[in-house]
Amino acid sequence: MIYSATIMVTAKKKTEIGTKLGGNFDHVV
Known part of the structure; x- marks a missing residue:
């Protein structure tokens, strides 16, 4: 649950x- x-x-x-940042950062990280 915690994880x-x-x-x-x-x-x-x-x-x-x-x-x-323009919506692309989450795809890079």
């Missing part, structure tokens, strides 16, 4: 960062 939650939070952060 899955961590992945979801990390993915959410990557999505937020990607949106700020």
Whole structure:
């Protein structure tokens, strides 16, 4: 449960960062 939650939070952060950088960052990382 904790591991899955961590992945979801990390993915959410990557999505937020990607949106700020034009939406491509999440595909690179």
